[in-house]
Amino acid sequence: MNDNLHTLRCFGCGARISGPEARSDFRCAQCGDLFEVEYAGWGHRQGPDRPNPGALKWLWRERRCSGEALDQSGVWRFRELLPILDNFGNAVSLHEGNTPLYELKQTARALGMDRLFAKHQGMNPTGSFKDTGMTAALSVARERGFKWVACASTGNTSAAMAAYAARAGLRSLVLIPEGKIAWGKLSQAMDYGAVTCQLETDFDGCVRVLSEIVNQAPIYLLNSVNPYRLEGQKTPAFEIAEALDWTVPDHLIVPGGNLANSSALGKGFRELRELGLVARVPKISVVQAEGANPLARSFLQNNGETMEPVSAQTRATAIRIGNPASWRKAAKAIRDTGGWCMDVSEAEIAIAKAEIGAEGLGCEPASAVTLAGLKKLCGDGKVAPTESVVLILTGHTLKDADYTIDFHRGTLLTEQESHGSEAAMNGLKRDAVVVEATPEAVLATLKGISG
Ligand code: F0G
Numbered sequence: 001m002n003d004n005l006h007t008l009r010c011f012g013c014g015a016r017i018s019g020p021e022a023r024s025d026f027r028c029a030q031c032g033d034l035f036e037v038e039y040a041g042w043g044h045r046q047g048p049d050r051p052n053p054g055a056l057k058w059l060w061r062e063r064r065c066s067g068e069a070l071d072q073s074g075v076w077r078f079r080e081l082l083p084i085l086d087n088f089g090n091a092v093s094l095h096e097g098n099t100p101l102y103e104l105k106q107t108a109r110a111l112g113m114d115r116l117f118a119k120h121q122g123m124n125p126t127g128s129f130k131d132t133g134m135t136a137a138l139s140v141a142r143e144r145g146f147k148w149v150a151c152a153s154t155g156n157t158s159a160a161m162a163a164y165a166a167r168a169g170l171r172s173l174v175l176i177p178e179g180k181i182a183w184g185k186l187s188q189a190m191d192y193g194a195v196t197c198q199l200e201t202d203f204d205g206c207v208r209v210l211s212e213i214v215n216q217a218p219i220y221l222l223n224s225v226n227p228y229r230l231e232g233q234k235t236p237a238f239e240i241a242e243a244l245d246w247t248v249p250d251h252l253i254v255p256g257g258n259l260a261n262s263s264a265l266g267k268g269f270r271e272l273r274e275l276g277l278v279a280r281v282p283k284i285s286v287v288q289a290e291g292a293n294p295l296a297r298s299f300l301q302n303n304g305e306t307m308e309p310v311s312a313q314t315r316a317t318a319i320r321i322g323n324p325a326s327w328r329k330a331a332k333a334i335r336d337t338g339g340w341c342m343d344v345s346e347a348e349i350a351i352a353k354a355e356i357g358a359e360g361l362g363c364e365p366a367s368a369v370t371l372a373g374l375k376k377l378c379g380d381g382k383v384a385p386t387e388s389v390v391l392i393l394t395g396h397t398l399k400d401a402d403y404t405i406d407f408h409r410g411t412l413l414t415e416q417e418s419h420g421s422e423a424a425m426n427g428l429k430r431d432a433v434v435v436e437a438t439p440e441a442v443l444a445t446l447k448g449i450s451g
Contacts, residue, residue: 005083008035008227011329019084020144024214026225034326035227036267037084042275051080053276057246060238064098074098075132075235081271082136082231090143092168096131097235099123101243101390106359107371111378115388117249118356119236122363122396126188129233129261129394130160136232137222138164146220147171150213152206153223154257154318155185156395161222162192173219175199175206181317182364182400202312203258204323224260225325233261237268240390241278248272248282250387253370253377255394256286256295256341257319259330265392266333282390285339286330287373289314289366293343295327304331304341315403315412316349318366318395340382344372347421350407354428357404362397408432 008017012033023029042050060078063071070076070088074097079088101119108116121129138161141149149165150173151157158174158181165172174189178198189196199206207223214221224230241248248269254262262284269281288296291313298307309323324330334341344352352375353368370391377383397404406412408431418425435441 003079003083003088004086005039005041006037007040009038010034011036019140022227024219024221025211026221026227034225034329036329037082037227037231039083042271051275056080056275056277057242060242069093069095072098073135074239075135075232078235078238081238081275082235084136084228084231085139085143087143091135091139092142092164093135094125094131094163094167096124096135096232097239099236099239101240102359102361104356104359104361104391107355111375112385113378113383113389114386115249116374117388117390118359118361118363118393119240119390120361120363120393121236122367122393122399126156126159126163127184127396127399128156128160128364129236129392130156131164132235133224133229133232133264134160134164134222137226137228138168138170140228141220141222142168142170144220146218148173148217148219149222150175150210150219151222152176152203152210153181153185154203154320155181156318156399157223158194158196159185159188159192162189162194165194166192171195173197173213175210177202177206177320180320182402184399184401203321204309204312207323207325223325224258230260230264230267233264234268234271236392237265237272241269241272246278248278248280249390250282251285251339251383251389252282252392253285253287253374253389254392255316255319255366255369256288256330257292257321257324257366258326259286259295259324260326261392261394262286263326263329263333266337281337283339284333284337285373285377286334286341287369288341288343289316289319289349289369290343290345292316292320292322294322294324295330296341296343298327298331299334299341304335307331314349315346316365316369317400318364319369340377342373342376344369344376346413346417347419347425348372348375350412351421351424351428353404354407354425356393357397358428361393362404363393364395364397364399365403367391367393367395
């Protein structure tokens with residue numbers, strides 16, 4: 001059975017090619033831009049390849065009760081909207097997706113909002129949103145007969161790739177910036193058996209080295225320039241719409257690093273609307289760290305029309321990226337939906353992360369930029385109290401436990417970074433105390449805590 005319906009369309013010049021024709025660096029041979037997966041049959045309202053909205057909603061819900069491995073994946077459950085494989089039997093799955101949409105009641109109350117949600121993509125098998133993209137793109141690699149896959153990474157992509165490659169019986173090569181990724185992520189790549197090279201450079205340097213390697217050796221590139229990654233990463237949009245009974249939130253807030261995820265979610269909502277499953281799309285806003293903010297700067301200067309790379313610095317290491325590959329795609333998603341792009345400081349990230357932790361959810365620092373950004377949007381009157389907002393939490397709190405411990409011990413930020421935010425941070429710090437091993441000493445400690 002051939003399930004495959006896709007072509008690749010260049011985001012820059014519009015050139016169309018078939019999937020196997022793509023170059024190994026996934027750049028357009030005509031203009032050098034990136035590709036997007038396109039399903040031609042969906043354009044014709046009565047065409048035979050155009051999915052039927054009512055039937056799809058029913059089918060996707062039924063699959064939640066199915067025992068089939070493919071149906072138990074929150075990505076492949078929606079396979080009618082990602083027909084990228086010749087045979088869905090080639091899919092490599094770890095039961096990714098189907099992540100929770102939590103209400104953030106405390107935070108909503110503090111911000112005077114009615115409805116605030118967190119889509120927790122850290123609840124995926126390897127602890128980040130990368131699993132949804134990896135199941136899609138790695139399945140293509142397997143179907144096309146590759147023996148080796150590779151990525152440059154700030155940590156989460158490499159963890160996901162290593163796990164899915166191991167499941168598929170493929171070998172994987174990871175390039176990471178030496179000393180600049182969280183230990184939890186490095187340990188995953190090692191545990192899942194990747195060949196892990198720490199390069200004496202930053203993420204952007206790792207990307208440069210890898211794009212030359214894939215031109216010289218038959219290794220399949222699994223960075224987010226690979227358009228199949230985004231087909232998997234669009235599926236949380238389907239889950240959000242389904243969870244809200246096929247309505248969409250007013251606003252989606254996404255962290256920005258290499259800038260692929262925001263456009264993937266935008267594509268997901270766009271396709272739902274085009275196929276008649278939802279009536280409209282949410283605004284999509286992207287938040288970057290102040291020290292790694294090339295797109296936020298670009299929006300300030302010229303509404304995201306051109307972008308100057310920066311030398312990136314932030315403790316949110318997942319988004320420590322100065323030259324994001326997919327910035328044009330992200331800029332278009334923001335402009336088309338009427339969202340915003342902004343940056344937030346190290347102190348704002350740390351406070352927001354502790355607040356999400358205090359809701360009993362937790363997330364890694366890069367995910368917390370979403371709440372920090374939302375606070376700014378509310379402060380500027382760009383988000384009204386009656387609007388419904390979904391924050392995309394991209395990674396699990398255990399990915400970077402050092403960051404959390406340093407925050408609660410008060411050693412995370414420099415004086416300069418915390419200047420003006422000391423009171424807010426002190427109110428959130430919960431250092432572990434060393435107490436004599438007696439009931440009296442523990443009870444005395446409890447007495448000392450107010451509230
Ligand atoms: N949040 C987390 C936890 C991430 O790991 C990343 C990216 C992002 C947000 C940004 O997403 O790149 O699509 O804008 N991490 C990549 C990696 C770069 O290698 O793991 P983006």
